[in-house]
Amino acid sequence: MSQKLEKLIDKKGLRLDGRKPEELRQIKIEVGIILNADCSAYIQQAKNKILAGVYGPRELHPKHLARPDRTVLRCRYHMAPFSVQERKSPAPSRRDIELSKVMREALEPSIFLEYYPRTGIDVFVEVLQADGGTRCASITAASLALADAGIPMRDLVVACAAGKIDNTVVLDLMDTEDKKGSADVPVALMPNFNAITLLQMDGILTHEEFEKAVNLALDGCKRIYVMQKEALKAKYESVKEVEE
Amino acid sequence: MSSVIVRIKQKQIAELIAKEKRVDGRGLSDYREIKVEQGIIERAEGSARVLLGKTEVMAGTKIGIGRPFSDTPDAGVLTVNAEFVPLASPTFEPGPPKENAIELARVVDRGIRESEAIDFKKLCIKPGEKVFVVFVDVYVLNHGGNLIDASALAALAALLNTKMLNYEIEEDEVKIKPGYTPLVVRKHPIAVTIAKINDKLIVDPSLEEEQMMDTRLTMTTDEDGNICAIQKGGSGTFTQKQVLEAAKIAREKAVEIRKKLKW
Amino acid sequence: MPTFFERKQIVTPGDLLAEGTYVAGENTYKEENKIYASKLGLVEYQDKKVNVVALRAFYIPRLGDTVIGTIVDVGFNGWTVDINSPYLAILRASDVLGRPFRPQQNDLSEVLDVGDLVIAKIIAYDRAHDPQLTVGEPGLGKITRGQVAKITPTKIPRVIGRKGSMVSMIKEKTGCHIILGNNGVILITGKNVEDEQLAVMAIYKIEAESHTSGLTDRIAQMIEKKMQKEELKNESET
Numbered sequence: 001m002s003q004k005l006e007k008l009i010d011k012k013g014l015r016l017d018g019r020k021p022e023e024l025r026q027i028k029i030e031v032g033i034i035l036n037a038d039c040s041a042y043i044q045q046a047k048n049k050i051l052a053g054v055y056g057p058r059e060l061h062p063k064h065l066a067r068p069d070r071t072v073l074r075c076r077y078h079m080a081p082f083s084v085q086e087r088k089s090p091a092p093s094r095r096d097i098e099l100s101k102v103m104r105e106a107l108e109p110s111i112f113l114e115y116y117p118r119t120g121i122d123v124f125v126e127v128l129q130a131d132g133g134t135r136c137a138s139i140t141a142a143s144l145a146l147a148d149a150g151i152p153m154r155d156l157v158v159a160c161a162a163g164k165i166d167n168t169v170v171l172d173l174m175d176t177e178d179k180k181g182s183a184d185v186p187v188a189l190m191p192n193f194n195a196i197t198l199l200q201m202d203g204i205l206t207h208e209e210f211e212k213a214v215n216l217a218l219d220g221c222k223r224i225y226v227m228q229k230e231a232l233k234a235k236y237e238s239v240k241e242v243e244e
Numbered sequence: 245m246s247s248v249i250v251r252i253k254q255k256q257i258a259e260l261i262a263k264e265k266r267v268d269g270r271g272l273s274d275y276r277e278i279k280v281e282q283g284i285i286e287r288a289e290g291s292a293r294v295l296l297g298k299t300e301v302m303a304g305t306k307i308g309i310g311r312p313f314s315d316t317p318d319a320g321v322l323t324v325n326a327e328f329v330p331l332a333s334p335t336f337e338p339g340p341p342k343e344n345a346i347e348l349a350r351v352v353d354r355g356i357r358e359s360e361a362i363d364f365k366k367l368c369i370k371p372g373e374k375v376f377v378v379f380v381d382v383y384v385l386n387h388g389g390n391l392i393d394a395s396a397l398a399a400l401a402a403l404l405n406t407k408m409l410n411y412e413i414e415e416d417e418v419k420i421k422p423g424y425t426p427l428v429v430r431k432h433p434i435a436v437t438i439a440k441i442n443d444k445l446i447v448d449p450s451l452e453e454e455q456m457m458d459t460r461l462t463m464t465t466d467e468d469g470n471i472c473a474i475q476k477g478g479s480g481t482f483t484q485k486q487v488l489e490a491a492k493i494a495r496e497k498a499v500e501i502r503k504k505l506k507w
Numbered sequence: 508m509p510t511f512f513e514r515k516q517i518v519t520p521g522d523l524l525a526e527g528t529y530v531a532g533e534n535t536y537k538e539e540n541k542i543y544a545s546k547l548g549l550v551e552y553q554d555k556k557v558n559v560v561a562l563r564a565f566y567i568p569r570l571g572d573t574v575i576g577t578i579v580d581v582g583f584n585g586w587t588v589d590i591n592s593p594y595l596a597i598l599r600a601s602d603v604l605g606r607p608f609r610p611q612q613n614d615l616s617e618v619l620d621v622g623d624l625v626i627a628k629i630i631a632y633d634r635a636h637d638p639q640l641t642v643g644e645p646g647l648g649k650i651t652r653g654q655v656a657k658i659t660p661t662k663i664p665r666v667i668g669r670k671g672s673m674v675s676m677i678k679e680k681t682g683c684h685i686i687l688g689n690n691g692v693i694l695i696t697g698k699n700v701e702d703e704q705l706a707v708m709a710i711y712k713i714e715a716e717s718h719t720s721g722l723t724d725r726i727a728q729m730i731e732k733k734m735q736k737e738e739l740k741n742e743s744e745t
Contacts, residue, residue: 039563057565057593068635086314094346101343101477105459108479110520112536112545116567117634119593147520150563150659152534152545155521179315183358185474192521192543195481199461201474202358207495210471211488218484232547233517236562236718 008165008177015177017046021170024160024220029141029231031148039149041231043141046174047131052141053124054149060120070113072120075104077138079127099135106139106159106188106198112152121151132175133161139188139198140224144232157197158228159188160220162213164205169212171220185210187217191225194218249455257456261444268297268450273493275448280397280504282405290406290427294398297450298388300332303380303398305406307427309369309418310377320367320375324353326382326395333387345384347477351435352382352396354473355464356403359433366428370416378403378427389451392462392475396435397501403429404507432505433472434498435464438490440480445490447497461487463494467502471495510552515718518544518559525557532558549718560718566592566660566690568629568638573647575655575688576640578623581616584608588625588640591657591690596638598627603642624650626686626694646686653684653696654703658714660691665717666710673713673723680730681706705733 009015019025025046033042033051040053060066077099081087092100107123123146125138136159143157163173165181178184183203189196196218205213257267264272276297285291288304312319326349328336341349356362367376380402382395407424439449439457449457458480464473471491476482482490510525512518522544524535531537534546535557544550548559568574568590576596580587585599600608600615608615619625626647627640642648658666666687667674678685683697683706693710697703709726716722 038565059593059595094350097343097346098350101347102475105477105479109481116593147547148563150546150561150565153520154536154543154545156519190481190521192523193481194483196476196484196487197479197481199474199476199482199487201471202354204358204360204466204470204472206470207491210491214484214487229519232519236517236547 008180009168009170015165015170017174021168022216022219024172024223025174027224027227029144029227031144031231031235039145041141041144041148043137045131045133045137045172047129048127048134048137049129050134050137050141051126051128052138052145054121054142054145054151055124056121056149057116057119057151058121060118066118066120069117071111071116073104073108073111073113073123074120075100075107075123075125075142077103077125077127077135079130079134083127083130099138102198102200103135103139103142107142107146107157109195109197110143110153110155110157110190111146112154115152121146130175132173132178133186135159135198136161136186136188140228144228147232148235155190155192155195156225156228156232157188157190158221158225159186159198160217160224161186162217162220164203164209164213169209169216171216183209183213185213185217187214187221189218189221189225191222249452253452254456257453258442261441261446264444266446267452270448272444273447273497275497275501276450278397278501278504280401280506282401282506288402289408290402290404292398292401292405294394294401296388296390296394296397296448298386299390299394299451300384300386300388301391301394301398302383302385303395303402304383305402305427306379306381307406307408308377308379309374312368312372312375316364317372318368318375319364320362321377322353322357322362322364322380323377324349324356324380324382324399326352326384328384328387328391332384336384336387347475348392348395349382351392351462351464351473351475352380352399354475355396355433355435356380356399359431359464359466359470359472361400361403361429361431361433361466363428363430369413369418374416374418376408378406387451389454390437390448393435393437393448393501396433396464397504400429400432400434401505403427404432404505429507431466432502432507433464433466434501435462435473436494436497436501437462438493440482440486445486445493447493461490463491465495465498469495510557512550514552515549517548517562518550519547520545524550524559525552528555530556532556534559534561561661562659564659564661566590568592568594568596568632569689570629570632572629572689573626573686574629574640574690575624575626575650575686575692575694576690578619578621578625581619581621586615586619588627590638590640591660591688591692592638594632594637596627596629596640598625598640598642602640605643619649624655624694626650626688650694653694654700654707656693656695656707656710658691658693658710660689662714662717663687663689663691663693665722666693666713668723673726676723676727677706677709677730680727680734681709701737705730708733 139159188198290305406427459478576588576590632638
């Protein structure tokens with residue numbers, strides 16, 4: 001994050017893709033895309049194209065991983081080899097392993113794991129195209145897939161990042177901003193309880209900037225939450241219409 | 245790391261924390277005793293050993309030559325790897341690093357990289373083709389809790405102790421010359437881990453505290469008080485207020501810990 | 508003591524449904540006097556009780572339930588049965604053979620093999636143990652003919668209808684015999700494949716439109732229309 005030659009915000013205060021600092025990218029969310037999975041969700045956030053699928057609760061393999069008092073949640077974040085500029089090896093990278101872990105930990109607090117002991121729930125995320133902020137979009141989609149699978153949950157989980165580019169704290173960094181900007185703060189939230197379930201940062205921020213970035217990211221989460229709920233309901237709304 | 249902690253012990257820890265006390269007599273924002281030794285492995289370019297209570301971590305650096313990343317052709321490369329040595333804990337298994345070791349290495353890496361502690365531009369030999377690679381290998385020798393802070397400190401201490409062979413670049417080739425020059429380390433990022441137990445924030449969780457914590461937050465700050473890396477771990481949650489409080493604690497504690505280093 | 512939604516509105520996990528002296532019913536949970544939804548579904552307020560009728564659910568075994576399952580493994584002293592649930596069920600050899608099982612003499616796969624369907628009853632199940640099945644009652648055992656439909660288990664009551672009105676109507680109109688497994692698996696046996704197919708279609712339509720009113724009439728109309736079409740076709744062919 002040391003190249004700062006290019007301007008990321010123009011004189012009018014607009015970003016490379018024409019957004020204002022506190023504006024989200026275009027987001028499209030759909031639920032129930034992959035028929036085979038117990039449930040699935042798709043999110044498109046600018047060029048990010050991400051699929052999330054859920055299997056379970058089901059018998060856990062290998063069996064010794066099963067816990068007598070709860071479900072074991074497993075997450076796999078994976079990027080398609082063609083999802084980025086230079087081909088990515090399909091073998092899981094260290095980044096993939098870390099992201100799988102933080103994603104799992106971001107989703108776990110939202111699930112009543114104690115309801116189905118000895119079983120496992122698998123969440124699979126495939127990043128088909130990456131455009132910055134994939135971990136956040138993945139969490140948003142995975143939480144929807146879990147909800148649509150009928151898994152008992154305390155709340156949905158929604159995620160969004162804020163960051164700093166050209167000395168300005170901005171919302172929802174795209175790929176170029178992430179690479180050339182000076183900080184990125186991804187945050188995940190259980191919106192009905194204001195509980196933060198994921199928080200990471202890389203880059204450099206003063207305390208004031210950090211506070212501002214967290215506030216902005218949380219605001220972004222709340223805005224995406226509205227879309228998340230709409231997507232979940234949309235799948236069943238046609239059913240409701242027949243009644244009316 | 246899912247070894248079982250006895251319930252009455254959990255209760256004891258929780259009750260004490262509610263009264264702002266801890267099992268080992270510490271206050272909520274006290275670190276265990278920290279010892280840093282630098283330059284303990286002669287064959288390494290730099291090395292250090294950190295004792296943090298019962299936690300023991302060693303770090304060694306090696307400098308090699310390799311190819312730069314395609315998106316940063318004129319910058320040297322930093323590679324941080326962590327080994328949870330099986331002798332360090334009954335819960336560590338032999339084999340390639342698992343997610344906890346990978347997460348730890350990446351958090352340590354992020355602190356050093358993002359604080360711009362190392363001037364990677366100076367480690368370029370031939371842009372796009374040849375650069376110096378700084379390898380930092382973190383070796384966990386005894387797991388007594390809070391491995392991240394101990395590892396980040398050991399890594400930084402080893403870097404501060406790192407000497408590079410003198411060299412000249414002739415026709416894009418590296419020619420070794422007699423003598424050593426210390427690796428320039430411009431910033432001193434310190435990781436501070438704050439655990440949440442029963443809605444209270446505690447600093448530097450011990451192994452027992454880690455086994456029962458709801459969640460943790462690691463914040464790395466430099467000497468200017470800037471935050472350069474954050475990682476939340478564990479499956480609990482934080483409120484916004486707790487996050488900001490943790491950031492304040494991390495900055496204060498980092499100042500104390502930084503004094504343990506020699507440079 | 509307010510409630511925050513209208514009856515039958517779609518709610519998502521985490522939605523605050525009611526506050527005060529309400530009781531948390533199905534698919535809801537209570538925290539600090541507040542009742543929240545724990546599943547995606549339709550909210551129902553019954554007096555002081557708040558329920559969410561889940562739109563998607565999986566089958567959790569209950570003692571005494573009738574289930575329809577598939578044999579997925581033949582073991583040393585019994586079978587493993589997929590009952591469309593997070594938990595695989597066990598059917599013991601002694602239960603099927605009606606006597607102690609002798610490994611030297613009995614080849615279990617000759618009795619029930621992988622892929623066979625059975626109707627069974629759950630005789631044991633708790634959090635620590637997988638459900639155990641019996642086929643030792645009239646009407647239970649191996650299924651040899653018919654068709655199977657699989658729906659979300661929570662919608663079985665809708666297929667049954669008020670006082671059994673829905674399922675009786677389908678049985679009467681299609682002439683099929685219908686057995687409803689509590690696990691969402693339904694067995695349909697009729698005189699011919701066409702009748703069975705019609706009943707299956709009706710069941711899937713109920714699943715898709717389960718939250719709508721006037722459903723029994725619409726299903727009856729659909730079956731009648733299809734039957735008339737079928738008759739016309741048959742007439743023109745002869």
